[in-house]
Amino acid sequence: MGSSKKNNVRTISQEAFDAFVKENIEDLGLDPTEALQDAIETLTLQGVDLSGIVTCIPGVSSVNDNPVIQCLDRLKEIDLNDSTMKEMTELLDKLCDLCSEEGSGNQSIAIRNGGLDLVISICSKIKVTNNEHEHALVSALKAMACLIYDLQSTEAFRKNDGTKIVVDILNSCHENIAILNSGFSVVAAAATGNELVKESFMDLKVDELLVQILRGKNKEGIQHPYDAIRVLLTADDGRVLASQVYGYARRFAKIGIVEALVSALHEGINSPNLISASIALKAVAVNDEICMSIAEHGGIDAVLLCIDDSGEQNNKIVAKSCCTLLCKLAGSDANKSAIVQKRGMDRLIKLSCRFSDDPSVLQEIMSIICTLSLRSPGNAASAVEAGAGDFAIQAMQNFPAAHQMQKQSCLMIRNLVVRNPENRTILLGNGIEKIIRKAKENHASCRDAATDALRDLGLDNYNM
Template sequence: MGPPSKNVRTISQEAFDELVKENIEDLGLDPTEALEDAIQTLTLQGVDLSGIVTCVPGEGNVRENPVIKCLERLKEMRLGDNDLDEMVGLLDELVGLLTGVEGSGNVAIGVRNGGLELVCSICSNIPIVSEKVLVSALKTLALLIHDVQSTEMFRSSDGPKMVVGILKDGNESLEILDTGFAVVAAAATGNEVVKELLMELKIDELILDVLNRQSKGNIQGLYDSIRVLLTPDDYRVVASQVYGYARRFAKIGIARALVESLRSGLASPSLVSASVALKAVAVNDEICKSIAESGGIDVIFKYIDESGEQGNGIVARACCSLLSKLAGSDSNKSAIVAKDGINKLILLSARFSDDPSVLQEVMSIFTVLCLRSPDNAARAMEAGAGDLAIQAMEKFSNVQQVQKNSCLMIRNLAVRNPENRTLLLSHGIEKILRRAKVKHETCREAATDALRDLGLDNYNS
């Protein structure tokens, strides 16, 4: 989510409609030309038209927009028993409109016309026992919160307190938990203040409680919330607090609980999300070691083996990315090697020899394992890591990340192991590295370092 341009201007629906009307009455344009001229003129002036209903003018046209019609009807409703079924229908219709045709602008139209505040109010007033309507409202709210401005609207509507209250009161319902945490993830994205408010409301303790009681199923929104809460993604903040939040998560036991979630055998989407969440918590050596001590490395290798057998590249990539993070701890490096990890990773790379996204993650693990460890570099080379790098660089010469990760791995294979240098050079690695250096700007520094640590004098040329 990038920062909005400082030059962006906004316009109201009424002012836009008036401009189109003036084009018709004063310039004599037909309605279609008047609309196109207004859009073009305002766009050239840097006016943000998101959320504006751009239609040929005519009585009731704007009010006939399906998003606005849903919102208008919802505003008229009361929370009596007779209205709940209709409210669910309207909210579900709104969800369909917000997730429908890409580029429709329906989300922005909904927010600009008071939809976010309205749905926040509905969520605040629906009793937990009315689960069906509450779930529909939470789904709608998660879709309406889509940028920094809408997260600020959510904060101003006392949204953090409201959603935490719903999660606490509705913690027996998987649907309420999943949709509620989806709102948490949406609201905390790109907004450091919302993250802070949620932490003040002890969202971490709520997350731990749900993880520990998660016997009926897996909650995708919960894993997404952990990832977002621990991601420093607010461009307005110089120093994010998320590193401290991650340590707090680990201290109360969330890392251990996530390992247990993985151990329980998740379906692929939740498995990937749980792996990403655990990686977000693993911010220092102590936490990485604690994850290994909880059986995290064993669980990861179980899924690495299974993903290779099943050809599931998405799971393989997520597990390798997590393992690369955990390998940053020296004690974990030893544990990975002791569990025959090097051979397991070489086998995985053979199974995914046509998938550069998996290969680059495998090479990232080898890079970390071989850092300041000549023994690991010797073992990796003997297992075939050098061949992996050469073959990947030859096969995927246009994939920048494969090229860069290969350069980094080759450097760590060679820097403390003269015998590895001889083998790599005899297999033509110099020519391959120089090609990557010339072809990819992002590889220039890594390739230069690899050439230098291979013992070549003209590494900088």
């Protein structure tokens, strides 16, 4: 059959697949449509990975009729010069569109037929000397990002020296917004799930380039650099036991990324980069020192203001992203005090009233209050005084099926009462025991958190 094993997955070549279909026609007497369908079903049942195989009906169409193959073949034929630059741009845009069609399998077809290698080669040869060159390079980078979507493609990118080619382009065109955006989309795609690619980018000092760009005059028009930071600082390669991303985050912090990202937060809720910047900043905040640095540069003030504005403008996406960041910053004891001193508890409870209909937002608010109250009886007292107890009771009653929110509420309640006997009296008097027991009974994921909350509420029968 011409199949082979690779990473415990059986594969088959295009030639072997076509021969299988032909055999079905000639030996079994099946008509072309039946022969193709039988080949697909038989090979799938045998565990053969058919991704990237062009499945065409013999006599009706051929592999060469596939639009991806046609696009790649033409790109291979074109000589790179000024007269062909427009056609090349159109072909690269078409390839990108084809590979963006969800469920089409076109990405796999392009990869199997050398599409990524080809596009990387094209990028390495385009020198931006005029607008047409710029458009072609932007299209090539966009096509490259479309073709990088799994471990196989990120490895192909790395082995074809893609990291150096892309970083060289970004360094030489660091004032071109279109090239920066498309180039950093490649960085984000290629570094996803591949520790070696992250390492290669960091060896090429992409961190210094990112900080330079985010502190530059063109920062308002770019978005993908934030995505690149997030990916570079995410430990998402299952093959690696100990990721280096913690060290990378410290490197980013040392060269000024905190100031650049906090500056983006100060632009406020209407900034198109607010959410991306908050997610990137959360990835950078890996230790107490960095969390405190973010606060020193006005990060807590900026986040709290954005939280206030998200409630006023009913923007749930901003509310959730900023709450997630604030929770990370609250991991620092010094920051806990700062958040509470800035009326953080009152502002969070106010936000919970604004989004009382969305358990996903309420869950994020509970996470912050839980973190602020951890080992801090003073903050726990402030939280209950601000209305955190009533907030927990109402949310758990209103959304009994929201198991993650129910669990987070139990965790928050535990921190509110474990060192504050007066809070136990208040919450028990308001009927919290019955609500927690209901969550424990209804959701397996809540049992441990509910048991701990009942125990720290001072109940003897907490295991029941």
